[in-house]
Amino acid sequence: QVQLAESGGTLVQAGASLRLVCAASGRTASCYGIAWFRRNLGKDRDFVAGIEWNSGRTYYADSVKGRFSISRDKSKDSVDLQMNSLEPEDTALYYCACSKLFVQASSDGFQYWGRGTQVTVSS
Numbered sequence: 001q002v003q004l005a006e007s008g009g010t011l012v013q014a015g016a017s018l019r020l021v022c023a024a025s026g027r028t029a030s031c032y033g034i035a036w037f038r039r040n041l042g043k044d045r046d047f048v049a050g051i052e053w054n055s056g057r058t059y060y061a062d063s064v065k066g067r068f069s070i071s072r073d074k075s076k077d078s079v080d081l082q083m084n085s086l087e088p089e090d091t092a093l094y095y096c097a098c099s100k101l102f103v104q105a106s107s108d109g110f111q112y113w114g115r116g117t118q119v120t121v122s123s
Helices: none
Strands: 003-009 011-013 018-026 031-041 046-052 058-060 069-074 078-083 092-099 118-123
Touching: 003 092, 011 058, 018 046, 018 118, 031 078, 046 069, 046 078, 058 069, 078 092
Parallel strands: 011 118
Antiparallel strands: 003 018, 018 078, 031 046, 031 092, 046 058, 069 078, 092 118
16 A cells, blocks of 8 residues: 655745645555646546656656656655646646556556645636
């Protein structure tokens, strides 16, 4: 089992920066990759960014390229999501998730999920 806990979400104004943290515990060695997803107002969970745990290879949704950056800290078993130039459209509940097999844009490929942290961007 892998436990994931997100933190760092809050209310900010458009243009601000925010850093989310995903703290992993348990059998973290089973995570091939960790990704961030977001869901807003009953919509499906959308892929935001992902990182392969060992190689550090990163993946981004087109909507956040150039603004968001994902990184991992192996010593802390954590994955950060640095979000810059936030827009009201970034408002969502942000989740981190662990995949034992690969990093992909579909949430179906992820076995473990955190409860999420709310990010609200005001205009």
